[in-house]
Amino acid sequence: MSYLEDVSASAEWIAVAQSTHHDPHAVLGAHPRTDSVGRTTTAIRARRPFAEAVQAVFDDGSRLDLAHVAHGIWEGSHSGPPVPYRIATTYEGGHEDIVGDPYRHLSAVGELDIHLIAEGRHERLWEVLGSHPRALDGEQGVDFAVWAPNARSMRVVGDFNGWNGEGHSMRSMGGSGVWELFVPGVAVGARYKYEILGADGHWRLKADPMAQEAELPPATASVVTLSAYRWNDDAWLTRRAAGHAVAQPMSVYEVHLGSWRAGLTYRDAADPLIEHVLATGFTHVEFMPLAEHPFGGSWGYQVSGYYAATSRFGTPDDLRYLVDRLHQAGIGVIMDWVPGHFPKDAFALARFDGTALYEHADPRRGEHQDWGTLVFDYGRSEVRNFLVANALFWLSEFHIDGLRVDAVASMLYLDYSRKAGEWEPNIHGGRENLEAIHFLQEVNATAYRTHKGIVMIAEESTAFPGVTAPTDHAGLGFGFKWNMGWMNDSLEYMKRDPLHRSHHEGEMTFSFVYGFGENYMLPISHDEVVHGKGSLVSRMPGDHAQRLANLRAYLGFMWGHPGKKLLFMGQEFGQIGEWSVDRELDWWLLDQPSHAQLQQLVGSLNAVYRAQAPLWERDNDSSSFSRLGAPSWDPSVIAFERRDAHGGRLVVISNFAGVTRTGYRLALPVEGSWQEILNTDAAAFGGGDAGNLGMISAHREDDDAPAIATVTLPALSTLWFRYQPDPHLPTPSRW
Structure with a gap:
């Protein structure tokens, strides 16, 4: 009696047949066994429902017939230890299909990787989880690995199996919560998702949280990718590592790539963006979020694919090309990073394995009601690992020079945008989110330790102490903090009629009192030119000429004021209309001398600023x-x-x-x-x-x-x- 006949009535066997078993490799694939006299034979088992005949095809061309046992599972034995083989399946009509067997392979995820993942300390998590093209045991294919500790079963579905995952059940890697499967024959460019049987008994179809490429929205599948890019920015990285950003000139040009100039890909943008930044003299470009996001109207701040560069502008290697070209031109690259919240879209992170996994289970901590988004569970080590490794991913794989961390204030306080009774104090009775603070300290300390010369920048709008203090002095460890107080006060002052400004001098000078308590960056960002606020020049008083004069005076004051500088695109030439994600900047304004002259001023401000160490x-x-x-x-x-x-x-x-x-x-x-x-x-x-x-x-x-x-x-x-x-x-x- 065969092994399968012996257990055919067992729940385990039924689960394998229904492709819901947590460890299908324990039954399927090649299994050596030794008889009483020491002879080794190998049983080969494959799940092939609806097949008329199944054979194992060996490298020498010989074949082993497998017999159907029950419920689409076939078995055969050969003498000796396991050897490489593929599975030949004949269906009705005589069509034969020969493919590699996923279940003959050992796991590509190592024990050390599993140990580090379980502890939440895997700093190169993206090299283990996700989809990775590789050769395994002589076969080319893709290894899929995903963290879903509360799933009852996991399958890989994609265009390589007709989006039917019954033949590609994954195995659980023990208590780590990782599931893995190597699928032979899958190649770069394949689209896929995970089919997850949750603890609640419901199947879900989810994009890969660790995918490094995604379909063009509104499509939501993950894409198998492999970088072939060869970098040419060694000189830049060497210079960066030798410097210290606090003691260097830094003026940042903030860009929303899709609306800077319409229709550009990452590669298309390289030449015109470099030309413009060199002409205006900025030291850095800061891109609004380029991680994949389902809704363009979110400007990238509701991320669904934290490890995937958005496919709206090309491939991940196309983005590498853009960063590389900027570096070769002597321009640094900062990217907005959003670890504070994520959208509720059903295909992405929300209730990934049927439970509150990435998000905090308590809605008092796990939801941003104002934004309609979910908040990460910073107290869970694997979730912190996902985010810390994500920061390192952008710094490592895309040579990003710094991350501007969005909405830090929303992470620091348990009562952020909540009424009394809608939040729960921490263990000390306070309002600080101790787990989020620990996470921010960890990501900053790790980023600075592993990538010399980078900058971590906090968008933080409160008086939280020590945002830029070192973590070993109980600080958050950021390199810079956006000076939101200066921005609000100075813009309030500038909108006043000059006749009345003498009564409000403190709005422009209060920042001198506190301006050295942190390492500050002065931001005039996208947030100041949307939602009815108008553009920067339109907020100035007077006729058009007076507005431009006010703006010139303001920018001169800003560039002279202590702190690094950030200016949102379009303000360098006096964009009149409010910024919209749906259209490009009003470049035609540069045909008017007064606007071209304003841009010339910005270029001169940056040139003189960079030349003057004071x-x-x-x-x-x-x-x-x-x-x-x-x-x-x-x-x-x-x-x-x-x-x-x-x-x-x-x-x-x-x-x-x-x-x-x-x-x-x-x-x-x-x-x-x-x-x-x-x-x-x-x-x-x-x-x-x-x-x-x-x-x-x-x-x-x-x-x-x-x-x-x-x-x-x-x-x-x-x-x-x-x-x-x-x-x-x-x-x-x-x-």
């Missing part, structure tokens, strides 16, 4: 900054000094009044000559060209008196002056 070298050092004032006083005039570590001095003076101040007397830090190196009112930028003939001098009337300079301050302008210790030395040309 503006960036000691951004986080309060001793490098001083307010300036008397003897003249006008609350609409804001002046301050920036100093580098080598004696360089630079003064920024902004006149936000609507009238020019002539003969304005200002106390400067030292006597001598000060070169006007930037004036936002210059004719080249569309201004009235009022100024100071390129140079001012500061003198003391006696030894105890301050050094006084008399300056002309054009209406709605910002001027930069660089101290010249020796007036006989060559001075920079005026911008």
Whole structure:
């Protein structure tokens, strides 16, 4: 009596026949056994319902007939240990199909991998889970592996099996929650999903959480991919590793790729984007999320495929090409990353194995009611591992230079956007999400440890302490924090009529009080030009010319202010219409001289900023900054000094009044000559060209008196002056 006949009535055998067994390899495939006299024979078993004949085909061309036992399962035996074979199946009409047998292969997932996954410490998780083309035991195919600890059964379905997974049941890898199956004959480009029998007894069809490519939305299948890209950015990575972002110039151009210029792929975008960024002088491009997402209107902030570059613009290798080209042009690349929440779409992460797996089970912690999304369970080690490894994936596989972490405030507080009674305090009775804090510390510490020279940037809008403090000092470990207070206050100030600004000077200067408590980045992002807010230039008061003058003065102030810079696309040339994801920027505005001149100003701001160490070298050092004032006083005039570590001095003076101040007397830090190196009112930028003939001098009337300079301050302008210790030395040309 055969083994299968002996157990034909058992629940295990029935489960194998119905392809619901948690370990089909225990029954199917090749199984050696030794008889009482030490002879080895191998039983080969295959599940082939509806077949008329089944044979094992060996490498030498010989065949072994398998006999049908019951319920579509066939068995045969040969002498000796297991040898490679394929399965030949003859169906009605005489058609024969010969394919590799998934169940003859040992697992491609190693014991160490399983151990690290179970502990939540696998830093290269994407190399184990997901779909991986490889040769195994002499056969080419794809190894599929997925984490679903509460599933009762798992199948792989795809275009290689007619989307019927009954012949491709996966095996459970024990208590790790990982399921695995090597499928011979599957190739790069195959589309697939997982068919999951949940603990609740229902089957679900899910995209692979670890897929590295996905179908073009609205299609939702995962795609088998394998990178063939060869990088050419070694010089960039070497320079990056040798630097420290806090002490470097950094001005970021934020881009939504789909609406920057319509219809561009990743590869199409390389040349025009590089040309534009070089012309405007930004040091970095920041892409709004490029991970796969089902709804374009989410701007990428509701991610369904955390490891898959969105296929809207091409393949993963096409994105690698774009990043590589930017690096070769000397431009850094930052990407928005969204570990704070994910959508409820049924095909993706939500209730992946029939339970709240990736999301927190308690809706008080597991749902963002305002956004209609789910919140990760940061207290589960495997979920933290999924996210930490995802950050490392983008840094490793796509050479991304930094991640801007979205919605950090929503992660830090249990009561974020919740009313009383809708949240539960932590174990200490507080409102802080201790598990999320631990996760943020872990991802930052790990990213900085494994990738030298990268930056982790927090979009964090509260006064949470230590966002950019090191994790070994109880900080969150970010490199930079968006200064949302500066952004809100300064925009509120700039929208006021210049006549009234003198009563609200604190809105522009309060940031000087707290501006060195964190490593700050000053953001004018996409969030400031949507939802009825209008564009940046449209928020300025006055007629069109006055609006442009206000904007020029504001940008000059922003670039002089302590902190790194970020500007959303279109604002560099004065986009008038509010940004929409559905259309490209109004590039035609550059045909108008005033808008082309504004863009020229941004290019000059970036060029002078990068050349002047006082503006960036000691951004986080309060001793490098001083307010300036008397003897003249006008609350609409804001002046301050920036100093580098080598004696360089630079003064920024902004006149936000609507009238020019002539003969304005200002106390400067030292006597001598000060070169006007930037004036936002210059004719080249569309201004009235009022100024100071390129140079001012500061003198003391006696030894105890301050050094006084008399300056002309054009209406709605910002001027930069660089101290010249020796007036006989060559001075920079005026911008």
